[in-house]
Amino acid sequence: MTEIQRPGALYQQVAAAIREAILSGEFAPESLLPSEARLMARYEVSRPTVRNAIAALRAEGLVDVRHGKGSFVRSDGHPTLALDRRIQHAHGGKFVMPGGDVWDEAEEPSVHRTRTTKSTGRLLGLGEEEELFGCDRLLSDAATGTQAMHRTLIPFEVAESVPALAKDPGQQPTAVYAVLAKAGHKLWWSETVRARMPVPDERATLQVPDATPILHLSRITHGTDDRPLILEELRIGADRAEAAYRITADKQPTRRRQT
């Protein structure tokens, strides 16, 4: 039996005790935690209290509970996929997405019409409710089986000025870049990285475990006059991937936004 002391609610004391036991190495990574019944005995508390404590550890991402088996100590392995967010400029004037060749399309891309939201409108420099072509892809990494959701958004306005886009809004980013370059645009890109908890829908398709955020990357393709042309979004479980960037020193003025 292990003594429990002051700070706060009982279940938090239990949670703290277990957390400490994990971090101190008493419970090794990947190992099975004592069952709820044993923890009840060990700390002399009721089942709801034990469950509450374990729920807290779950929310921290410290343990992983499997129905009928038990609670496992999660190993804090870092992500296995490094998403190299660069763009390769090949000789023939064509662009290649890094690693683009190893991502399979798990499903047929689905093209549809939609409108800007507050978020996407802001990124594209448009208002709300502007019309767009959208193309959704479910990508799958051949080696690890990791899945990612990719979306391409093309404003009607841009598609009209570049007929090859309006003709096939569902082509791959590589092809889109090439088409824009051919239309006379000098391209550059900017990307913002956000993190948030998945909605149930995303949790399911991306197979995200408990208490795991997703990385949400938004890439803007800018053309001549620095006008935003295309928005791409990539969503992927933060347990599987990390985004990698190369930073160069430049003399451009830096910007800072506050909303």
Next chain:
Amino acid sequence: MTEIQRPGALYQQVAAAIREAILSGEFAPESLLPSEARLMARYEVSRPTVRNAIAALRAEGLVDVRHGKGSFVRSDGHPTLALDRRIQHAHGGKFVMPGGDVWDEAEEPSVHRTRTTKSTGRLLGLGEEEELFGCDRLLSDAATGTQAMHRTLIPFEVAESVPALAKDPGQQPTAVYAVLAKAGHKLWWSETVRARMPVPDERATLQVPDATPILHLSRITHGTDDRPLILEELRIGADRAEAAYRITADKQPTRRRQT
């Protein structure tokens, strides 16, 4: 009273119903959800079931519960701070961190000695248990009050070869870059972005709300021969900030790692 149907556990049906009500606009952002007692009546379930449902919505980041007041619909505002991860190369051969001037140091930087972990060792191209200088800073944004944790890690090996570093391992990144450049290094940087749930410690100092991940940025300063010299880490609540990068097309070979 609202009818509840099949799929899955009762509390999940209730959660789904509330989620739908929120997304459909019945419960506006920032508005107060019905109290637990009212939800019990509305869906004809017991209190534990209602609480379980609300707990699920909390974990999704959809609602924010305040003791004694009620459950509020969280507005899905995007982050207000854009962290421009660039480096400005000024004329005098000095480097300026973007926005560096507006971050205050909330506390005195604390310098200490430490050793590489599996994670930091990997990034620095060192083994485990190699000796380092560490310097921790608690940064605070003057305008928004947002806090961020910054850490600089300097391998002994590097400090020895650059005396100005060993003399003051606690100087600001700007100064560190300048010192390295002065020592003859041609610098470039790489940065990886990860997301994870905060440990209780980080939750407290960064003032992170429920169900909110933190962004964890790791910046490596590379010197001549592309050798990793310095590791910086920045941790910040994902509700307050997003990382922004500029991407340029280049002809370098792309890399892809799998562990």
Next chain:
DNA sequence: TATCATTTGTTCGTATGTATC
């Protein structure tokens, strides 16, 4: 295949503590 013990998941009931207004 079928059954059983173990373990977590779900749901009810009930009581009391604590924060807010």
Next chain:
DNA sequence: CGATACATACGAACAAATGAT
């Protein structure tokens, strides 16, 4: 101070997943 609302805690029962017999 009281009313309301969420937080914590205990007890009990049955359902469902898992692995071994």
